[in-house]
Amino acid sequence: AQSVTQLGSHVSVSEGALVLLRCNYSSSVPPYLFWYVQYPNQGLQLLLKYTTGATLVKGINGFEAEFKKSETSFHLTKPSAHMSDAAEYFCAVSDPNQAGTALIFGKGTTLSVSS
Amino acid sequence: EPEVTQTPSHQVTQMGQEVILRCVPISNHLYFYWYRQILGQKVEFLVSFYNNEISEKSEIFDDQFSVERPDGSNFTLKIRSTKLEDSAMYFCASGAFYNEQFFGPGTRLTVL
Numbered sequence: 001a002q003s004v005t006q007l008g009s010h011v012s013v014s015e016g017a018l019v020l021l022r023c024n025y026s027s028s029v030p031p032y033l034f035w036y037v038q039y040p041n042q043g044l045q046l047l048l049k050y051t052t053g054a055t056l057v058k059g060i061n062g063f064e065a066e067f068k069k070s071e072t073s074f075h076l077t078k079p080s081a082h083m084s085d086a087a088e089y090f091c092a093v094s095d096p097n098q099a100g101t102a103l104i105f106g107k108g109t110t111l112s113v114s115s
Numbered sequence: 116e117p118e119v120t121q122t123p124s125h126q127v128t129q130m131g132q133e134v135i136l137r138c139v140p141i142s143n144h145l146y147f148y149w150y151r152q153i154l155g156q157k158v159e160f161l162v163s164f165y166n167n168e169i170s171e172k173s174e175i176f177d178d179q180f181s182v183e184r185p186d187g188s189n190f191t192l193k194i195r196s197t198k199l200e201d202s203a204m205y206f207c208a209s210g211a212f213y214n215e216q217f218f219g220p221g222t223r224l225t226v227l
Binding site for chain 1 (some may be wrong): 156159163167199208213216218
C-alpha cells in the first residue's frame with residue numbers, strides 16, 4: 001500500500017528565506033507525485049506534479065520539487081518566501097499503473113511566513 | 116479556465132437527516148472523486164466514479180453513502196442518515212490524465 005509522510009507539521013520562515021517542505025513516500029513502484037496548496041477556507045489547488053521525465057519539476061508561484069527515487073522523496077522548495085505563501089501544503093501520491101485511482105495525501109504542513 | 120464547482124458551500128443539518136452534496140466537474144474529464152477533510156486532519160479519499168459506476172471506494176464509504184451522476188454534468192454525494200462524525204469539508208474532484216485531479220472549493224457539512 002502507498003503512504004506519504006510529511007516531516008514537520010508546521011514550518012515557519014521569514015519573508016525572503018528559502019522554503020523547504022519535506023515529503024517522503026512509500027510505494028512498491030515510483031508513484032505519480034503531487035503537491036497541493038490549501039489557503040484558509042478554500043479548496044486544494046495543484047502546485048505541481050511529477051509523472052515521468054525530468055525529475056525537477058516547476059510549478060506555479062515559483063515553487064519547484066525534485067523527485068529522488070533513491071531517497072523516495074519529493075521535497076517542495078521555493079527560493080524566496082512571500083507572505084502570500086502562508087498556507088497548508090499537502091503532498092500526495094497515486095499509483096501510475098491504475099488510471100483514475102485515488103490520491104493518497106500526507107497529513108499536511110502549515111507554512112507560516114513572517115515579515 | 117474550467118473549474119470544478121460545488122454547492123452548497125455550507126450545509127447545516129440535524130443528525131439522522133439525509134444530505135445531498137452537489138458537484139459539477141470539469142466537462143471533458145472522465146474520472147470523478149469525493150474526498151473529505153475533518154477539521155485539522157488530512158484529506159481522505161471516499162470514492163471514485165468512472166464510466167457511470169464506482170471504480171474505487173475506501174472503508175469510510177459505507178452503506179450510508181452513495182454517489183450518482185444523474186445527468187451529463189452533475190455528480191452528487193448522498194449521505195443517507197448523517198452522524199455527528201460526518202461533519203467535515205467534502206471536496207469533489209475530477210481528472211483526465213496521469214491521475215491529476217482538480218478540486219472544487221468544498222462543501223462544509225455541519226451535523227448538529
